[in-house]
Amino acid sequence: MKLNIETLKDIQIDTNPVAKAVKQHFASTRQTGRQDLEIDVHFPDQTQMIELNKTYRDKDYLTDVLSFSYMDNLLEHENLAGEIFISLQKAEQQAEQKGNDLGAEIYYLIAHGYLHITGYLHDTDQQEKTMNAQEDAILKMCNTIINR
Numbered sequence: 001m002k003l004n005i006e007t008l009k010d011i012q013i014d015t016n017p018v019a020k021a022v023k024q025h026f027a028s029t030r031q032t033g034r035q036d037l038e039i040d041v042h043f044p045d046q047t048q049m050i051e052l053n054k055t056y057r058d059k060d061y062l063t064d065v066l067s068f069s070y071m072d073n074l075l076e077h078e079n080l081a082g083e084i085f086i087s088l089q090k091a092e093q094q095a096e097q098k099g100n101d102l103g104a105e106i107y108y109l110i111a112h113g114y115l116h117i118t119g120y121l122h123d124t125d126q127q128e129k130t131m132n133a134q135e136d137a138i139l140k141m142c143n144t145i146i147n148r
Contacts, residue, residue, distance in 0.1 A: 001026040005041040021141035037081040049087040064090040067113035084113030098147040111138040
């Protein structure tokens, strides 16, 4: 499992810890027997992020993270399991509102998107509790704690 994280311009955030934690989580939960899967992480601008949210979720506003899973239709010769799109502008706002470091907020959004790609949901209270626990486990591997 590989997490390909687009380089953040003008922001110094070491994404190696979260990439390593996601890989470790993936290996330990064995979502699939394949270990060659990849997830790409992108940081589109605000306009692109709103357009993605409108196109794929029919919601016309800036959201923090969108994830797209390709796991169900993945052919044997393909390895792109999903993509995560993170709004840096929204992440900065949320980090400030919640009292989180921007790096911690980015780690959280990557973990959240990754979990969606691998099948986790938060539609019910129980699903949200389970997903939060998995996010916390990934963040703990990064020595990161966040305020929700």
